[in-house]
Amino acid sequence: MSTARSVPAHLASLADSLRATNLRHLFADDPQRATALSRTLHLGDAELLIDFSKQHLTAEVVDALLAEARAAGVSALRADMVAGRAINGTEGRAVTHMAMRAANESTATDELRTEAATHDLLMRSAVDAVSSDFTHVVNIGIGGSDLGPALLCDALASMRSKVREVRFVSNIDPVDLERALDGLRPEHTVFVVCSKSFGTIETLANARRAIDWLVSGGVSQPAKHVIAVTAQPERVTSSGLTVGRVLTMPESVGGRYSVSSAVSVAAALAFGCDVFDEVRAGMRLMDEHFVKAPEGDNVAMLLGLIWWWNATILGYSSVAVVPYSRVLALLPSYLQQLIMESNGKSVDRDGIPVPTSSPVVWGGLGTNAQHAFFQLLHQGTHVVPCDFVGHSVSLGSSQADHDTLMANMFAQSQALAIGVTEGEVGGDVHLQVHRATPGNRPSTTLLFSTFTPCALGALIALYEHATFVQGAMWNVNSFDQWGVELGKKLADRLSTDITREPADMNGTPVNQLDGSTARLMQQHRRWHSEP
Numbered sequence: 001m002s003t004a005r006s007v008p009a010h011l012a013s014l015a016d017s018l019r020a021t022n023l024r025h026l027f028a029d030d031p032q033r034a035t036a037l038s039r040t041l042h043l044g045d046a047e048l049l050i051d052f053s054k055q056h057l058t059a060e061v062v063d064a065l066l067a068e069a070r071a072a073g074v075s076a077l078r079a080d081m082v083a084g085r086a087i088n089g090t091e092g093r094a095v096t097h098m099a100m101r102a103a104n105e106s107t108a109t110d111e112l113r114t115e116a117a118t119h120d121l122l123m124r125s126a127v128d129a130v131s132s133d134f135t136h137v138v139n140i141g142i143g144g145s146d147l148g149p150a151l152l153c154d155a156l157a158s159m160r161s162k163v164r165e166v167r168f169v170s171n172i173d174p175v176d177l178e179r180a181l182d183g184l185r186p187e188h189t190v191f192v193v194c195s196k197s198f199g200t201i202e203t204l205a206n207a208r209r210a211i212d213w214l215v216s217g218g219v220s221q222p223a224k225h226v227i228a229v230t231a232q233p234e235r236v237t238s239s240g241l242t243v244g245r246v247l248t249m250p251e252s253v254g255g256r257y258s259v260s261s262a263v264s265v266a267a268a269l270a271f272g273c274d275v276f277d278e279v280r281a282g283m284r285l286m287d288e289h290f291v292k293a294p295e296g297d298n299v300a301m302l303l304g305l306i307w308w309w310n311a312t313i314l315g316y317s318s319v320a321v322v323p324y325s326r327v328l329a330l331l332p333s334y335l336q337q338l339i340m341e342s343n344g345k346s347v348d349r350d351g352i353p354v355p356t357s358s359p360v361v362w363g364g365l366g367t368n369a370q371h372a373f374f375q376l377l378h379q380g381t382h383v384v385p386c387d388f389v390g391h392s393v394s395l396g397s398s399q400a401d402h403d404t405l406m407a408n409m410f411a412q413s414q415a416l417a418i419g420v421t422e423g424e425v426g427g428d429v430h431l432q433v434h435r436a437t438p439g440n441r442p443s444t445t446l447l448f449s450t451f452t453p454c455a456l457g458a459l460i461a462l463y464e465h466a467t468f469v470q471g472a473m474w475n476v477n478s479f480d481q482w483g484v485e486l487g488k489k490l491a492d493r494l495s496t497d498i499t500r501e502p503a504d505m506n507g508t509p510v511n512q513l514d515g516s517t518a519r520l521m522q523q524h525r526r527w528h529s530e531p
Contacts, residue, residue, distance in 0.1 A: 046449050050302075094252040141263075230246065
């Protein structure tokens with residue numbers, strides 16, 4: 001029986017060498033460090049500078065990581081993905097999210113691009129068919145059917161004028177839908193019901209309530225107000241929902257990788273297809289960079305390898321993503337699903353246990369985060385690598401205030417890396433030990449010249465590809481999510497029991513439950529049935 005790949009001895013040795021020094025000394029010893037460990041990328045109407053120099057790296061480590069990527073077959077797996085081979089082995093599927101925005105054969109086959117063009121044409125037709133009388137869009141979906149489109153719409157709102165207002169509903173908690181519908185008029189509202197499987201409990205329940213709201217509000221033809229997006233169009237009919245248009249997506253596009261598909265039709269309805277195309281143009285640029293750029297200049301490859309290095313070799317178990325831009329407030333939540341649902345695995349492609357996989361991904365918005373969890377980042381016992389994301393040109397009315405925001409981002413990465421010693425703190429000698437910070441905390445800074453729809457698309461695709469690289473290095477399948485499926489099945493079973501009257505069940509649930517779950521179910525039924 002084969003075993004999972006062990007950590008190469010030379011990488012472990014390099015890690016030991018880095019542990020014997022710190023970032024302060026590395027910068028002092030090499031005045032060119034920032035230049036040598038940074039990369040610049042042109043992205044149409046924006047430029048991107050990625051500074052890796054505050055990571056626990058040297059040029060020798062980068063070379064070793066690239067060699068390890070070659071040994072792990074990362075480029076070969078990437079080629080298989082582009083060729084449409086079934087690299088999602090547990091589900092027997094290809095992985096074709098790049099095809100949804102591909103322009104040539106470098107990132108997708110002719111067949112896949114033709115299929116994607118058909119899906120795109122149907123989405124454009126659906127957008128064009130929505131009357132200007134519809135002033136509001138409500139997107140109903142969860143996971144990849146919510147997080148990506150919500151990120152797009154929240155970010156684009158500060159870049160482009162809106163055609164329609166858009167709201168998002170994901171939670172089966174009735175409050176979520178009720179808040180989204182507050183102040184809306186049924187005759188002017190269109191719903192997008194988005195579910196790849198069209199079997200998601202939360203989404204279908206909210207969709208039924210939304211259609212009831214339309215009917216009770218006097219809408220005589222509710223189908224004209226409902227667009228469905230799914231990979232299982234036959235299930236739309238069997239669901240009993242009143243739907244006017246059905247847009248499809250390929251089974252080979254995972255939900256968390258579906259931003260560039262019809263899943264984001266709400267964004268096209270809100271801002272127009274041309275703006276959505278700008279986003280996809282940025283994704284396409286990053287796709288082509290990931291496929292064509294030399295490995296040493298390939299920012300997606302490097303970002304993924306650094307995350308792998310931090311988690312696997314240096315043992316850092318979490319990563320904080322901190323955007324210093326209000327338009328990226330939803331980025332940490334989006335990346336949580338993208339990265340942890342992809343690579344949160346305990347066995348590799350052959351079913352063999354892996355010692356390490358995805359770090360825990362978390363984060364928050366810029367200066368808000370500084371007043372929330374940065375105390376732990378600077379002086380806590382956990383070392384948490386950070387990704388900082390910002391842009392130089394303000395999207396708001398005050399460049400001066402935006403400059404202050406960027407000063408905060410630069411200062412935080414400097415403080416994490418360099419720290420301050422007790423002697424440098426000065427003041428009361430008894431307080432110096434409390435005020436000193438150790439530094440040597442790693443981070444990457446992603447600085448855009450300006451932030452545009454194209455830059456937004458490139459950023460999303462960058463993290464898609466970095467996630468792919470990490471998964472390839474761990475040899476896990478980044479495109480299934482069986483753990484999520486288990487929870488859904490259990491919820492289906494428990495929802496049957498939870499609505500039964502205790503007298504009908506004689507205190508015994510239909511499904512076999514552990515003692516804790518059984519007691520919680522019984523208590524819940526008792527409380528919600530009391531007058």
